[in-house]
Amino acid sequence: MARIDLDLSHSYRLDPQSDEDYALLPLKFTFDDGGAYALLGPSGCGKTTLLNCISGLLRPSHGTIAFDGRDVTAATPQARNIAQVFQFPVIYDTMTVGENLAFPLRNRGVAPAQVRERVGRVAEMLDLSAALDRRASGLSADAKQKISLGRGLVRQDVSAILFDEPLTVIDPHLKWQLRRKLKEIHHEFRLTLIYVTHDQTEALTFAEQVLVMSRGKAVQVGSADALFERPAHTFVGNFIGSPGMNFLAGQWRDGAIEIAGRRYMPGLAAPAAAALQAAGGFKVGVRPEYLRLAAGTDPQALPARVERAQDIGTYWLVTATVQGAGGATALVRARLGNEAAGLAQGQTVWLSVFNRHTCYYVNEELVA
Numbered sequence: 001m002a003r004i005d006l007d008l009s010h011s012y013r014l015d016p017q018s019d020e021d022y023a024l025l026p027l028k029f030t031f032d033d034g035g036a037y038a039l040l041g042p043s044g045c046g047k048t049t050l051l052n053c054i055s056g057l058l059r060p061s062h063g064t065i066a067f068d069g070r071d072v073t074a075a076t077p078q079a080r081n082i083a084q085v086f087q088f089p090v091i092y093d094t095m096t097v098g099e100n101l102a103f104p105l106r107n108r109g110v111a112p113a114q115v116r117e118r119v120g121r122v123a124e125m126l127d128l129s130a131a132l133d134r135r136a137s138g139l140s141a142d143a144k145q146k147i148s149l150g151r152g153l154v155r156q157d158v159s160a161i162l163f164d165e166p167l168t169v170i171d172p173h174l175k176w177q178l179r180r181k182l183k184e185i186h187h188e189f190r191l192t193l194i195y196v197t198h199d200q201t202e203a204l205t206f207a208e209q210v211l212v213m214s215r216g217k218a219v220q221v222g223s224a225d226a227l228f229e230r231p232a233h234t235f236v237g238n239f240i241g242s243p244g245m246n247f248l249a250g251q252w253r254d255g256a257i258e259i260a261g262r263r264y265m266p267g268l269a270a271p272a273a274a275a276l277q278a279a280g281g282f283k284v285g286v287r288p289e290y291l292r293l294a295a296g297t298d299p300q301a302l303p304a305r306v307e308r309a310q311d312i313g314t315y316w317l318v319t320a321t322v323q324g325a326g327g328a329t330a331l332v333r334a335r336l337g338n339e340a341a342g343l344a345q346g347q348t349v350w351l352s353v354f355n356r357h358t359c360y361y362v363n364e365e366l367v368a
Contacts, residue, residue, distance in 0.1 A: 001192040002159035004031040008063030010049055016061075023049045024060070025217045031160070033068075034190035036183075038207035040197060042239070046216040047196045051162050054194065055082045067159050084162045085152040088169060089144035091136050097143075098123070098132035101150045108155075122150045125181055141169045149178070153185060160192040167202060179206050200240055204228075212236050228287070229357065234364045237285050246291070246332040247361070248284045248302075248322060248353070252277045259284065259353075260323050264300055266354035272368030276360060282367075285359040288317070291334035294352040301350035304332060309343040316340035320349065 010024040019025060024046045031037055039047040052058035053065065056077035064073045072080050083104070091100050101119045110118075123129045126146045131139070136147060145166065152161050167175045183206060186193055197203050203210050204224040211221045212235075220232040231237035237245030248259050256263040257276070268276070276282050294301035304320035316336045321329040334340075334351060343349065360368040 001033050001190070002067040003033040003069075004054060004160060004192070005066040005069075006030070006050075006054070006063075008053060008060040008065060010053060010058070010060045010062070019216075022216050024053070025215075026063075027218050029211070029218065029221070031192060031194060034192055036186045036193045036195070036206065036208045038195045038197060038203035038210045039213060040200060040203040040210050040239075041213035042198055045213040047198075047213055048164055049216075050213075051084075051164055051194065051196050054160070055084050055162055056080045081157065081159045082162060083152040083155055083158045083160075084164065085148050085166045087165045089141065089148045091144055091147045091151070093137035094135070096133055096135055097128055097139070097147055100136055100147050101128075101132075101154050104151055104155050108157075118154055118156070122154045125153075125185055126150050126178075142171055142174055145169055146178070149182075153191075156189070158191075160194060163193065163195040165197055166195075167197075167199075175202070182206060200242075204240075212239065214239075230359060230366060231285070232366045234283060234285065234361050237287075237359065237361075241287060241289075243288050243317075243333045245285045245287050245359070246330075248286075248330055248332070249281065250276075250284045250360075251281050252279070257284070259302060262302065264302075264354060266300065266358065268360075268368060272360060275362060275367040279362040279367075283361040283364075284353065285361055286353050286355075287357060288333045288335040290355055290357040291332065291336075292352040293334075293336065293339055294350045296350050298350060298352060300352060300354050302353050304349055304351050306343050306345055306347045306349055307331075308345065309340055311341070316343075318343060318349075320351070 007028045009022055009026040011022045013021045016022055039050060041047055053060045056075055064071055067080060098119055101122060102115050105115045105118060123132055126149060128146060128150060136144060149166060167178060170178060179202060195206055209221060210227060212219045214235045220236050227236060227240050234247060251258045256265045302322060304322050306318060306320050308319040310317045318334045318336055318340050320332050322332055323329055359366055
């Protein structure tokens with residue numbers, strides 16, 4: 001395994017003039033040896049471009065890549081000693097499952113006894129032991145992708161293992177099992193794993209650190225808890241969570257926050273209050289999980305009109321509108337308990353917005 005240091009940017013244009021010309025904006029980041037990371041973001045945000053730069057399939061147009069302090073920017077994928085698992089199965093249909101798993105080891109002259117031991121171990125981890133003698137051509141897409149995963153995991157001498165949305169073709173229930181298997185394998189062998197996905201559940205349940213990307217930029221790096229509780233950017237707050245974070249336009253007036261013509265005093269620390277005061281206009285962010293029904297007499301509660309109340313089974317999802325400045329409305333969603341069962345469309349409710357989980361954003365970036 002290796003420590004991977006990135007200091008790069010990439011444009012597919014010969015003479016980039018603006019940020020829009022870059023597939024990857026300047027990024028300086030280190031993947032620590034033995035860490036489990038995810039690159040998370042929507043399609044087209046630069047995840048796969050970054051992964052291909054790491055693997056050597058693509059040379060960045062600017063900057064450098066180093067493995068354990070050695071500059072590999074111009075090195076081939078073979079010279080970097082990378083294993084990569086792609087979105088769709090890459091296997092030999094004419095070989096058996098066991099032969100497919102053994103191929104990367106035999107290709108490097110590993111002793112037969114070691115090949116058998118390693119193949120048996122990886123096959124057991126991925127529940128492929130019973131199929132080792134079966135020809136791969138007759139297997140399902142799920143099974144073939146498990147073989148691809150096994151081919152990536154079977155080598156112990158690689159610098160890193162890169163996964164490019166490897167569970168796309170996998171059955172949803174099997175996805176959960178394989179994510180758990182990958183975590184077990186990582187904990188046992190401490191492999192350096194970098195996992196690309198647009199699925200937040202995959203990223204947050206698999207990785208120790210998640211790098212959230214948007215439009216070629218690394219917006220935030222952090223644990224699942226940090227990304228959920230304190231999104232560094234409104235994009236992260238909206239992208240992480242189901243539903244995403246609610247945002248309400250606020251202004252600072254005479255020592256208080258004003259939302260929809262009502263004044264609130266949430267007891268902010270002095271530096272945060274100063275930042276909001278200096279900005280004038282800002283956004284208040286609160287997760288649906290942290291909105292609560294309140295009494296109309298609560299001075300910290302916000303009036304909202306119920307649009308829909310849905311019984312999801314384990315919770316109620318209430319969608320409501322909040323009146324804003326100039327007659328504009330903002331949509332908010334709240335995850336509530338059985339107290340929401342009697343809510344009707346058109347009813348006015350009061351929502352408690354300000355608590356220790358509430359976030360404040362100036363120019364889309366977190367200030368408190």
